[in-house]
């Protein structure tokens with residue numbers, strides 16, 4: 382499913398109306414009707430409902446929902462934030478249809494005392510105050526209403542966006558509606574995957590409003606959510622006549638005396654994710670520690686300079702920040718025809734070698750967390766977090782790399798600026814070693830797939846799904862270890878491959 386910016390959603394609406402000729406009031410009817418259908422499945426006959434409406438088209442959707450609720454005999458009051466005469470265009474059309482159908486409108490500003498008094502009686506509030514058209518901080522009258530909604534005990538369902546949230550994921554510090562549920566129209570907006578906006582959405586559902594396919598292809602959308610179905614459709618299928626050499630001969634350069642565990646986690650995860658043959662280059666002082674833990678791994682000397690037999694190299698987990706590590710990275714970057722995955726300390730060393738990335742012929746994957754991304758870009762962590770989509774796109778295009786910006790809703794960006802957002806995973810992943818596991822999965826998938834973006838997206842999904850699986854079965858968010866993740870890869874893959882195995 383696509384993800385859109387405010388401008389992209391507006392352009393989709395406009396093309397549908399101006400070029401295809403489907404009127405805005407029809408889209409609004411579809412939106413309101415779709416929201417009503419979704420809402421009704423969770424309503425009780427005795428619910429007391431308030432639909433709170435702003436002056437733009439988000440409010441127009443609210444009038445349609447209110448009309449359907451009243452038609453179905455739900456006790457529904459409509460409250461308008463601004464004066465009726467300020468409602469224009471399609472919203473005014475639906476306001477009139479609502480009024481002509483016997484609906485009544487209560488004014489919030491003209492009767493604020495009455496509004497405050499009534500608010501505690503409602504069991505459901507439909508928030509149709511502000512959607513994608515909001516500019517900056519909501520005006521005082523709007524902020525007051527938002528504050529009152531957040532104080533009320535009712536279940537709050539927001540239309541398209543929780544009112545006050547900025548659609549493109551810009552940072553903000555003002556109050557926005559805390560929705561229990563958000564029914565977003567046609568496509569999720571960028572802000573659904575960025576902070577602080579994401580915390581306001583509650584549960585989410587997407588309501589189709591009938592934007593034709595032609596409008597979507599004309600717009601050329603380049604961001605999408607990566608779902609379990611996407612993974613199932615793009616996982617590589619094993620050829621019955623394949624052999625270990627077919628599934629990737631990879632070199633993992635990881636682990637130092639102080640961090641041998643990182644090598645174990647990455648190597649185990651790569652092996653559990655299907656890599657055919659794995660060599661490990663590890664500091665001599667750490668080799669003894671890991672040998673007995675990795676019976677399937679072959680060892681490569683740290684002094685080796687011939688990488689020609691490898692189909693891919695992953696470098697960084699537990700590598701350490703010594704000059705030796707940087708020299709190894711420089712050597713690896715010289716292998717222009719070999720796909721690379723660079724993580725952790727590899728990214729630390731990379732800051733001195735960024736200019737060479739663009740000349741790499743084979744795919745290069747970088748997997749920074751926001752702190753590492755800040756170092757790579759010379760920005761602060763806050764700046765990175767405030768513009769995760771934008772900074773990822775600029776960096777990936779400038780350096781010609783696949784960038785995996787980790788965090789809640791990891792964003793994967795291709796060198797051409799295509800972006801995929803992962804939705805699996807949970808806060809159990811916020812623990813040392815979890816990145817090493819991800820590197821192993823990405824590395825293995827990259828060597829088994831001809832499409833790097835699909836391979837990386839699948840790997841990020843599997844990593845998150847392993848955490849979800851552990852928390853769903855017998856773990857809490859606190860106690861999941863990185864080694865538990867790598868041990869759960871088989872369960873996740875088994876589930877994903879189940880259909881193709883039967």
Ligand SMILES: NC(=O)C1=CN([C@@H]2O[C@H](COP(=O)(O)OP(=O)(O)OC[C@H]3O[C@@H](n4cnc5c(N)ncnc54)[C@H](OP(=O)(O)O)[C@@H]3O)[C@@H](O)[C@H]2O)[C@@H](O)CC1
Nearest residue numbers: 405408409437438439511512513514515516518519520541
């Ligand atoms: N036909 C379509 O296009 C369809 C659109 N759809 C729906 O429309 C929504 C987008 O509609 P929209 O563009 O009218 O914007 P919306 O979110 O209602 O708010 C804009 C209003 O708020 C005002 N306003 C702005 N900033 C403000 C602030 N800081 N504080 C206070 N007020 C502020 C601004 O007034 P102004 O400031 O310009 O006077 C304007 O009147 C979209 O989310 C979806 O729900 C669907 O029905 C499908 C068909």
Ligand SMILES: [K+]
Nearest residue numbers: 508511540542
């Ligand atoms: K809203």
